[in-house]
Amino acid sequence: MxxxxxxxxVVLLSGGVGGAKLALGFDRLLPRGxxxxxANTGDDFRHLGLDISPDLDTLMYTLAGIxxxxxxxxxxxxxxQFMAALEQxxxxxxFRLGDRDLATHIERTRRRAAGETLTAITADFCARLGxxxxxxxxxxxxxxxxxxxxxxxxxxxxxxxxxxxxPVVRALHHDGAAGAAPSPxxxxxxxxxxxxxxxxxxxxPWLSIAPLLAIPGLRAAIAAAKAPVVAVSPxxxxxxxxxxxxxxxxxxxxxxxxxxxxxxxxxxxxxxILDTVDAGETAAVESLGVRAATTAxxxxxxxxxxxxxxxxxxxxxxxx
Amino acid sequence: MxxxxxxxxVVLLSGGVGGAKLALGFDRLLPRGxxxxxANTGDDFRHLGLDISPDLDTLMYTLAGIxxxxxxxxxxxxxxQFMAALEQxxxxxxFRLGDRDLATHIERTRRRAAGETLTAITADFCARLGxxxxxxxxxxxxxxxxxxxxxxxxxxxxxxxxxxxxPVVRALHHDGAAGAAPSPxxxxxxxxxxxxxxxxxxxxPWLSIAPLLAIPGLRAAIAAAKAPVVAVSPxxxxxxxxxxxxxxxxxxxxxxxxxxxxxxxxxxxxxxILDTVDAGETAAVESLGVRAATTAxxxxxxxxxxxxxxxxxxxxxxxx
Numbered sequence: 216m217x218x219x220x221x222x223x224x225v226v227l228l229s230g231g232v233g234g235a236k237l238a239l240g241f242d243r244l245l246p247r248g249x250x251x252x253x254a255n256t257g258d259d260f261r262h263l264g265l266d267i268s269p270d271l272d273t274l275m276y277t278l279a280g281i282x283x284x285x286x287x288x289x290x291x292x293x294x295x296q297f298m299a300a301l302e303q304x305x306x307x308x309x310f311r312l313g314d315r316d317l318a319t320h321i322e323r324t325r326r327r328a329a330g331e332t333l334t335a336i337t338a339d340f341c342a343r344l345g346x347x348x349x350x351x352x353x354x355x356x357x358x359x360x361x362x363x364x365x366x367x368x369x370x371x372x373x374x375x376x377x378x379x380x381x382p383v384v385r386a387l388h389h390d391g392a393a394g395a396a397p398s399p400x401x402x403x404x405x406x407x408x409x410x411x412x413x414x415x416x417x418x419x420p421w422l423s424i425a426p427l428l429a430i431p432g433l434r435a436a437i438a439a440a441k442a443p444v445v446a447v448s449p450x451x452x453x454x455x456x457x458x459x460x461x462x463x464x465x466x467x468x469x470x471x472x473x474x475x476x477x478x479x480x481x482x483x484x485x486x487x488i489l490d491t492v493d494a495g496e497t498a499a500v501e502s503l504g505v506r507a508a509t510t511a512x513x514x515x516x517x518x519x520x521x522x523x524x525x526x527x528x529x530x531x532x533x534x535x
Numbered sequence: 536m537x538x539x540x541x542x543x544x545v546v547l548l549s550g551g552v553g554g555a556k557l558a559l560g561f562d563r564l565l566p567r568g569x570x571x572x573x574a575n576t577g578d579d580f581r582h583l584g585l586d587i588s589p590d591l592d593t594l595m596y597t598l599a600g601i602x603x604x605x606x607x608x609x610x611x612x613x614x615x616q617f618m619a620a621l622e623q624x625x626x627x628x629x630f631r632l633g634d635r636d637l638a639t640h641i642e643r644t645r646r647r648a649a650g651e652t653l654t655a656i657t658a659d660f661c662a663r664l665g666x667x668x669x670x671x672x673x674x675x676x677x678x679x680x681x682x683x684x685x686x687x688x689x690x691x692x693x694x695x696x697x698x699x700x701x702p703v704v705r706a707l708h709h710d711g712a713a714g715a716a717p718s719p720x721x722x723x724x725x726x727x728x729x730x731x732x733x734x735x736x737x738x739x740p741w742l743s744i745a746p747l748l749a750i751p752g753l754r755a756a757i758a759a760a761k762a763p764v765v766a767v768s769p770x771x772x773x774x775x776x777x778x779x780x781x782x783x784x785x786x787x788x789x790x791x792x793x794x795x796x797x798x799x800x801x802x803x804x805x806x807x808i809l810d811t812v813d814a815g816e817t818a819a820v821e822s823l824g825v826r827a828a829t830t831a832x833x834x835x836x837x838x839x840x841x842x843x844x845x846x847x848x849x850x851x852x853x854x855x
Contacts, residue, residue: 264584264645294616300638305663306645314634318620325584325626343625 223411224249225528226404226442230423231258231270232287233449233457234416235277237527238348240520241414242278244528247347251404252278253433255418256333256352257360257389257426260372262310263301265320266327269372270423271337271352272319279344290315309377334398351404353427356395360426361388375422380459384466387421392429397436405436412531413437415446417512419460420479421467428483443485443534445527447512448473451490456513473507474499481505485534488512488527506534543731543762544569545848546724550743551578551590552607553769553777554736555597557847558668560840561734562598564848567667571724572598573753575738576653576672577680577709577746580692582630583621585640586647589692590743591657591672592639599664610635629697654718671724673747676715680746681708695742700779704786707741712749717756725756732851733757735766737832739780740799741787748803763805763854765847767832768793771810776833793827794819801825805854808832808847826854 225241227234229252241250252274259268269288276282276290283289293313302308312320319340326336332355341350362374364382374382397405405413418424428434437444453471455461461471469475473489477500480487486506489496490513500507510526511519545561547554549572561570572594579588589608596602596610603609613633622628632640639660646656652675661670682694684702694702717725725733738744748754757764773791775781781791789795793809793816800807806826809816810833820827828850834840 263641264648265641290620294614294634296614296634297617297637297641300610300635301642303663304638304642304660306638306642314614314616314637315620317617317634317637318624318626321583321585321617322621322624322626328584340624343623 223442223528224251224407224409225411226407226413227252227416228414228424228427229253229270229274229416230255230418231273234270234418234423235274235282235287236514236520237414237416237447237523238274239277239517240514240522240524242346242348243517244521244524245348248349250348252348252350253353253401253404253427254350255423255426256354257358257392257429258371258375258423259357260359260370262372263307263312264324266324267310267312267320268323268333268352271333271350272316274350275319275337275341275344275346278341278346278348278350281344289313310372332398334400349400349404351398351400353397353401353433354395354430355398356391358392358395358426358430359390360422361390363388371422380462384463387425389426389429392426393431395430397430397433401433402436405440408441410440410442411535412528413440413442413444414527414531415444415480415484417447417449417456419449419455419458419463420476421460421463422458434483437483443531444483445486445488445531445534446476446480446484447488447523447527448476448490448493450476450493451512452492472496472499474503477503477505477507486530488530543848544571544727544729545731546727546733546762547572547736548734548744548747549573549590549594549736550575550738551593554590554738554743555594555602555607556834556840557734557736557767557843558594559597559837560834560842560844562666562668563837564841564844565668568669570668572668572670573673573721573724573747574670575743575746576674577678577712577749578691578695578743579677580679580690582692583627583632584644586644587630587640588643588653588672591653591670592636594670595639595657595661595664595666598661598666598668598670601664609633630692652718654720669720669724671718671720673717673721673753674715674750675718676711678712678715678746678750679710680742681710683708691742700782704783707745709746709749712746713751715750717750717753721753722756725753725760728761730760730762731855732848733760733762733764734847734851735764735800735804737767737769737776739769739775739778739783740796741780741783742778754803757803763851764803765806765808765851765854766796766800766804767808767843767847768796768810768813770796770813771833772812792816792819794823797823797825797827806850808843808850
């Protein structure tokens with residue numbers, strides 16, 4: 216379970232901003248190369264003719280230390296001249312693309328059109344940005360999250376960005392997931408004998424983690440892995456740390472309670488980490504056969520992030 | 536020949552920076568809507584997955600008053616964050632695309648992929664930028680200038696920008712020109728009974744004007760037009776005002792003399808405007824059956840540009 220440095224390897228399943236915080240914690244805690252992040256690409260879409268991968272990019276910018284610290288996504292020291300000029304030309308401006316960020320989309324689109332996989336392009340970008348961890352899209356196939364709402368069946372970014380997650384969610388679909396295969400790199404990471412833990416980041420379970428688990432081969436590889444599987448809950452004090460998790464749970468008729476999350480992940484996770492304020496929900500979680508542990512899960516500082524990563528590893532060791 | 540304002544309409548055939556100066560002169564001199572600029576699109580290319588039309592854009596930015604006054608191309612108050620980020624990702628950076636400029640290429644590429652013509656997109660962009668003149672690509676078909684050089688057969692931008700026009704030119708080809716049709720808008724502009732003059736801008740005759748004239752239907756429409764055809768020479772004092780015109784003439788075995796230009800345009804133009812410093816070349820030009828006139832042709836100020844435009848119109852009137 217440990218390599219020569221005394222640390223095991225970790226696979227983190229992650230969405231965007233929330234998960235990226237824990238990804239950075241592991242990246243800084245572990246020796247270079249010991250972390251593999253498998254990113255949700257269900258949010259990916261084609262916009263203005265460009266292939267955009269919001270969660271991959273948020274993770275990449277975060278791990279490279281160039282993320283916008285105020286938003287948690289996009290680039291630090293970003294400028295918006297492109298958007299201003301596009302608006303003048305009558306182009307669509309509801310999805311904001313910064314001038315620096317555009318380089319990622321344009322170069323990725325060009326390389327994909329030339330036949331490279333998203334996995335290969337992402338690996339090359341990460342190497343050029345000096346990232347030590349491995350960042351993998353969940354699949355090289357297209358999986359598109361679609362949101363069935365009271366405003367109709369919406370593409371993910373239409374729901375999430377253009378309509379600011381306002382429509383009432385009835386159901387989520389992951390178009391293409393059933394036929395999508397995890398990449399060889401994803402399967403190899405999950406089968407790595409050095410793996411100390413598979414961690415599900417405190418990302419939105421329904422919007423960001425569900426697309427990963429909707430890929431049959433990925434779910435099966437997690438289930439088959441020998442390493443313990445630990446989820447960090449995004450539900451803190453009966454609300455979501457960030458984003459519309461609580462709103463969506465309510466719309467899906469679910470109580471905003473960690474026992475509901477434990478039931479959602481049951482059969483897949485061995486343990487669930489709750490925030491200290493939710494210590495009272497521990498018993499309900501454990502009654503479902505999911506081990507629970509509590510710590511401070513709200514991450515502001517880098518120390519918060521590495522601290523939560525270290526706690527997660529220690530908890531995983533007790534489940535092994 | 537004149538509309539109710541007392542001015543006739545003008546069609547200007549133009550390449551990029553040099554021609555754009557005279558285009559601006561006519562735009563400011565004539566009543567709104569009386570100028571139609573037909574732009575070379577032989578320099579157009581696909582780069583980074585984007586459809587780029589350098590001459591069209593230089594003309595558009597110039598007429599909109601947003602061109603970079605120092606270079607004569609690109610946008611005023613431009614920033615280069617995209618290029619910096621692209622370089623970090625290992626992308627190609629030999630063709631510089633500014634952040635504001637990118638909006639034009641991305642939106643044009645998106646709209647062309649959606650089936651719109653370059654003519655329609657350009658008209659819409661110009662309307663949004665408040666341009667009163669009409670700006671037309673020479674054709675909606677692809678015509679690609681290729682340069683046969685001592686370094687091989689090169690795509691135009693490879694020769695012109697990446698290699699800075701250094702290779703020795705043996706011949707120029709205009710791929711697709713023979714089968715390309717001028718757009719209906721181009722044909723209508725050239726057949727307009729209000730036309731007072733068809734003017735060939737002081738653009739590079741071999742690189743920028745030749746692609747226009749290589750389209751059989753466009754050349755025939757100029758020849759069939761009732762309005763006089765006047766060229767403004769880019770050769771001043773045995774050199775080119777700008778760019779590699781003189782270098783290319785030498786490489787093609789041509790003397791850098793206005794009589795050579797008159798011979799090149801013979802049968803198509805009725806008159807040639809020379810710079811005052813070349814008054815000594817007038818007789819040689821006229822001996823070829825091309826009427827000559829001299830004035831100050833080097834344009835620095837807006838007054839230089841409107842002045843040359845007015846001179847051109849007066850000269851054309853003597854040829855009608």
